[in-house]
Amino acid sequence: MTLSESLRAKLTEIIGSDDVVLFMKGSRRMPQCGFSSTVVQILDGHLPKYTTVNVLSDPEIRDGIKQFSNWPTIPQLYVKGEFLGGCDIVREMQASGELAQKLAGVKGTAPAATGPATPPNVKVSDSAAKALKSALEAEGEGQEVHIEIGTGYEYGLYVGPRAPGDVEAKANGITLLFDAGSARRAEGLSIDFIVGEGDGGGFRLESPSEPPRVRQLSPADLKKMQERGDKFELFDVRTPRERATASITGARLLDEETLRHIEGLPKDTLLVFHCHHGGRSQAAAERFLAQGYHQVFNLKGGIDAWSLTVDPSVPRY
Numbered sequence: 001m002t003l004s005e006s007l008r009a010k011l012t013e014i015i016g017s018d019d020v021v022l023f024m025k026g027s028r029r030m031p032q033c034g035f036s037s038t039v040v041q042i043l044d045g046h047l048p049k050y051t052t053v054n055v056l057s058d059p060e061i062r063d064g065i066k067q068f069s070n071w072p073t074i075p076q077l078y079v080k081g082e083f084l085g086g087c088d089i090v091r092e093m094q095a096s097g098e099l100a101q102k103l104a105g106v107k108g109t110a111p112a113a114t115g116p117a118t119p120p121n122v123k124v125s126d127s128a129a130k131a132l133k134s135a136l137e138a139e140g141e142g143q144e145v146h147i148e149i150g151t152g153y154e155y156g157l158y159v160g161p162r163a164p165g166d167v168e169a170k171a172n173g174i175t176l177l178f179d180a181g182s183a184r185r186a187e188g189l190s191i192d193f194i195v196g197e198g199d200g201g202g203f204r205l206e207s208p209s210e211p212p213r214v215r216q217l218s219p220a221d222l223k224k225m226q227e228r229g230d231k232f233e234l235f236d237v238r239t240p241r242e243r244a245t246a247s248i249t250g251a252r253l254l255d256e257e258t259l260r261h262i263e264g265l266p267k268d269t270l271l272v273f274h275c276h277h278g279g280r281s282q283a284a285a286e287r288f289l290a291q292g293y294h295q296v297f298n299l300k301g302g303i304d305a306w307s308l309t310v311d312p313s314v315p316r317y
Helices: 005-015 034-044 059-069 087-096 098-103 126-139 180-185 219-228 240-245 256-263 279-290 302-309
Strands: 020-024 051-054 076-079 082-085 144-149 155-160 167-171 174-178 190-195 201-206 215-217 233-236 270-274 295-299
Touching: 005 059, 020 034, 034 087, 059 076, 082 087, 082 098, 087 098, 126 144, 126 155, 126 174, 126 190, 144 180, 155 201, 167 180, 174 180, 219 302, 233 256, 270 279, 270 302, 279 295, 295 302
Parallel strands: 020 051, 144 174, 215 295, 233 270, 270 295
Antiparallel strands: 020 076, 076 082, 144 155, 167 174, 190 201
């Protein structure tokens, strides 16, 4: 493909439209590849607002930007008209502090954190403390509990040796180690250990600073909500034909009438979405989360998982 002058002019205009422009797969709210998601998470730690261009929606731009920048992959990040690179380079620049320097002066850029991070206040439940102690005993001497919290509040928990610069916090008899960035995001963090719930349980980490996100709901937990008589709204985002084949009692088809119904609901209404396997309903849930609803759930595994684990009378297809 030869880059036409008109396409070159179009790309130049897009790049010049904002101080920070990210060509990516998907959108900032819904990245559609892991590399794009990583760059979004990094930028979100610096900026409240920037421009993203979904190359999946325009093959001409997708192919053209690769020629324009002489870079073969997506995502691609431009700052103040300068091409910085793709995911790996942005990650390296983030780690070295160079990205913060490049973003200096961009409107809304968060000031770089300076000085050592202070130990965060963390809560560890009794069940989590017991599970962590067992993990430490199994790993042997010299191993400690590490917590990682990404800029998009993705949580990681692992056992390993202490590293230089780790920030130490203590809670319920457990020593927790954080890198500096994670420590700054960990204030108020709660750590629990759930046994035998939904997808089998495990550690659950929650932070009061975490932005609203779509939460995954297991079929077993949805069944419990129904049995308790919990107040929630359940929506089916499949086609009418699929719904005629199999359905979950109480679910409403997400059609135009139902969309108007949702728009009239309070923003704190608990919304649950389901489809066949969970992909389409995740997208629908993200849409309503973006509209300000903050109790939004996606049925994990969709109606297929419901049939397999809760109600075998529902036909599989």
